[in-house]
Amino acid sequence: MSSLGVYIxxxxxxxxxxxxxxLTLVHQNGQSATxxxxxxxxxxxxxxxxxxxxxxxxxxxxxxxxxxxxxxxSGQLAEIIKEQGLSDFIGTHSAHGxxxxxxxxxxxxxxxxxxxxxxxxxxxVATKPMYAGKxxxxxxxxxxxxxxxxxxxxxxxxxxxxGTTPKIKTVAATAGTPLSQIKEIVKGxxxxxxxxxxxxxxxxxxxxxxxxxxxxxxxMADCLGAAVGASRAVGQTGKxxxxxxxxxxxxxxxxxxxxxxxxSKVIVAINxxxxxxxxxxxxxxxxxxxxxxxxxxxxxxxxVMKGD
Amino acid sequence: xxxxxxAKQVPDTETxxxxxxxxxVDESAVKKWIVNPYDEYAVEEAVQLKxxxxxxxQVIVVCLGPEKAAEAIRTTLAMGAxxxxxxxxxxxxxxxxxxxxxxGAIKNDGEYSVIFMGKQAIDDDSYQVHLRxxxxxxxxxxxxxIDFEYGPEAVQVAREIxxxxxxxxxxxxxxxxxxxxxxxxxxxxxxPSIMKAKKKEIKxxxxxxxxxxxxxxxxxxxxxxxxxxxxAGKVVEGEAAETVPELVNFLSNEAKVL
Ligand SMILES: Cc1cc2nc3c(=O)[nH]c(=O)nc-3n(C[C@H](O)[C@H](O)[C@H](O)COP(=O)(O)OP(=O)(O)OC[C@H]3O[C@@H](n4cnc5c(N)ncnc54)[C@H](O)[C@@H]3O)c2cc1C
Ligand SMILES: Nc1ncnc2c1ncn2[C@@H]1O[C@H](COP(=O)(O)O)[C@@H](O)[C@H]1O
Numbered sequence: 001m002s003s004l005g006v007y008i009x010x011x012x013x014x015x016x017x018x019x020x021x022x023l024t025l026v027h028q029n030g031q032s033a034t035x036x037x038x039x040x041x042x043x044x045x046x047x048x049x050x051x052x053x054x055x056x057x058x059x060x061x062x063x064x065x066x067x068x069x070x071x072x073x074s075g076q077l078a079e080i081i082k083e084q085g086l087s088d089f090i091g092t093h094s095a096h097g098x099x100x101x102x103x104x105x106x107x108x109x110x111x112x113x114x115x116x117x118x119x120x121x122x123x124x125v126a127t128k129p130m131y132a133g134k135x136x137x138x139x140x141x142x143x144x145x146x147x148x149x150x151x152x153x154x155x156x157x158x159x160x161x162x163g164t165t166p167k168i169k170t171v172a173a174t175a176g177t178p179l180s181q182i183k184e185i186v187k188g189x190x191x192x193x194x195x196x197x198x199x200x201x202x203x204x205x206x207x208x209x210x211x212x213x214x215x216x217x218x219x220m221a222d223c224l225g226a227a228v229g230a231s232r233a234v235g236q237t238g239k240x241x242x243x244x245x246x247x248x249x250x251x252x253x254x255x256x257x258x259x260x261x262x263x264s265k266v267i268v269a270i271n272x273x274x275x276x277x278x279x280x281x282x283x284x285x286x287x288x289x290x291x292x293x294x295x296x297x298x299x300x301x302x303x304v305m306k307g308d
Numbered sequence: 309x310x311x312x313x314x315a316k317q318v319p320d321t322e323t324x325x326x327x328x329x330x331x332x333v334d335e336s337a338v339k340k341w342i343v344n345p346y347d348e349y350a351v352e353e354a355v356q357l358k359x360x361x362x363x364x365x366q367v368i369v370v371c372l373g374p375e376k377a378a379e380a381i382r383t384t385l386a387m388g389a390x391x392x393x394x395x396x397x398x399x400x401x402x403x404x405x406x407x408x409x410x411x412g413a414i415k416n417d418g419e420y421s422v423i424f425m426g427k428q429a430i431d432d433d434s435y436q437v438h439l440r441x442x443x444x445x446x447x448x449x450x451x452x453x454i455d456f457e458y459g460p461e462a463v464q465v466a467r468e469i470x471x472x473x474x475x476x477x478x479x480x481x482x483x484x485x486x487x488x489x490x491x492x493x494x495x496x497x498x499x500p501s502i503m504k505a506k507k508k509e510i511k512x513x514x515x516x517x518x519x520x521x522x523x524x525x526x527x528x529x530x531x532x533x534x535x536x537x538x539x540a541g542k543v544v545e546g547e548a549a550e551t552v553p554e555l556v557n558f559l560s561n562e563a564k565v566l
Contacts, residue, residue: 094470
């Protein structure tokens with residue numbers, strides 16, 4: 001039996017892509033995983049998780065749905081980790097994962113490395129950015145259990161060489177004492193893609209002049225299937241993003257901004273000031289007035305995305 | 309009522325980080341140290357709560373860090389905190405030990421009902437001490453708090469989750485609230501407050517005072533490296549009709565990201 005646990009987050013009944021990234025990390029490390037999820041019937045996930053090399057699925061029943069009662073959930077996860085003797089337990093550095101794993105670590109008195117971009121399970125060494133990515137650290141975890149959260153979009157999901165048919169083990173959630181109660185979930189703007197998990201981000205800065213003008217970015221984002229970001233919203237005290245493509249429009253490229261988006265695979269900058277620091281960091285820059293460039297760019301992208 | 313705030317001293321966000329060796333940051337090269345920005349929101353929220361609750365409420369700042377962290381503590385006192393506990397510690401402590409020390413300091417100090425923290429320290433970017441502390445204190449805990457309303461039995465908060473959504477949550481006291489940007493605008497202390505802060509009490513504690521008799525870290529930094537800077541890319545200038553096709557060609561044929 002494997003001793004590596006992967007926390008599977010469901011979203012609207014589907015396994016999130018970021019979880020496939022975790023499973024890929026595990027089989028690339030030459031290991032196999034026990035998938036742990038809050039689900040009442042995990043039968044529908046056997047095939048998908050099996051393709052990624054999962055050996056066993058542990059479904060915790062009675063708590064499906066939003067992340068209510070995190071105290072109860074984390075207690076349940078800690079119990080399973082102890083009982084199964086899982087040496088390593090990994091989840092996603094998402095709002096949900098960030099809420100659960102520190103609690104689980106606290107219950108186990110175990111070390112936790114958050115927002116990792118790589119893990120060597122054998123050595124127990126995690127690679128993680130610190131100082132908003134100004135430094136990359138290797139953190140060694142020791143002890144009976146070691147926990148990690150992984151930054152989304154770091155790994156390309158790949159199925160395991162040999163598929164499996166994982167067995168399902170059921171654990172009924174035992175009632176603990178909830179200390180909190182979710183009263184309501186207020187949805188964000190419909191169809192808006194989350195910045196931290198977005199593959200493409202178009203981002204506007206003070207050069208956009210006016211909120212109204214973000215329409216220009218939204219139109220381009222719709223055509224690319226991208227999320228819309230902004231300076232300040234992304235950065236050292238904003239969100240850390242890790243897309244394949246980041247298009248910065250009217251953003252100067254302050255150190256605090258760069259800290260949050262520097263790991264983007266390709267950075268494009270549109271700025272009228274040829275001296276703007278963002279050009280030093282960009283893979284491709286256009287010196288020009290964004291109000292002239294953006295409409296033309298959106299039209300061109302529409303053509304390309306349609307496959308013309 | 310005691311309102312606690314945990315605040316850490318960190319290098320200013322402008323700082324260009326330099327390494328002392330392959331494992332440690334060169335702290336002598338850091339020109340400016342500040343209160344962790346998220347903890348500033350925490351201090352502000354605590355002071356606002358005190359102002360609302362009136363005179364029998366006091367704000368107590370708890371900070372673990374070296375001697376020089378006293379400077380950051382003074383800033384929080386100037387912002388309106390009443391007194392502070394400074395666990396003076398030069399050594400590296402992992403997150404379990406930091407939370408243990410903060411919990412020890414708070415428990416020894418007095419009754420606690422509301423504890424404000426930041427959602428993350430911008431040096432190690434760890435996002436975990438708050439929820440560890442909540443567990444150790446037997447308190448409820450919530451992070452990324454963007455809106456807060458006090459009640460004597462329970463508090464109401466809004467918390468940011470993914471995709472721009474928010475959860476509205478009710479939490480029982482005692483509660484650990486880790487706040488994020490947007491919850492308030494931290495005040496700039498005026499000169500008289502800064503002067504007054506010099507007279508406020510900072511109680512110094514040792515790790516042993518707060519229950520850390522032996523330092524056994526289960527997290528250890530074994531390597532640090534500066535990220536490799538990539539070479540500057542191509543920059544074009546001219547009419548949009550010329551520059552845009554060049555960009556689109558780059559995206560689809562060279563970078564292959566479309
Ligand atoms: C503690 C602290 C934390 C911070 N955290 C963050 C953070 O997390 N994220 C963040 O982004 N910032 C952060 N900042 C702020 C940061 O220092 C910068 O002030 C900010 O990033 C600047 O935003 P900007 O690039 O949109 O605006 P500016 O620096 O004003 O740049 C605007 C740019 O738009 C260009 N422009 C103007 N008009 C046009 C046009 N018509 N066409 C094309 N280009 C045009 C200009 O040439 C200029 O380069 C922080 C600051 C502090 C002190
Ligand atoms: N050394 C410390 N002293 C006081 N508070 C701290 C310390 N380290 C972390 N904290 C608190 O815990 C929060 C989260 O920190 P971290 O988990 O390190 O990202 C911070 O915003 C602070 O409120």
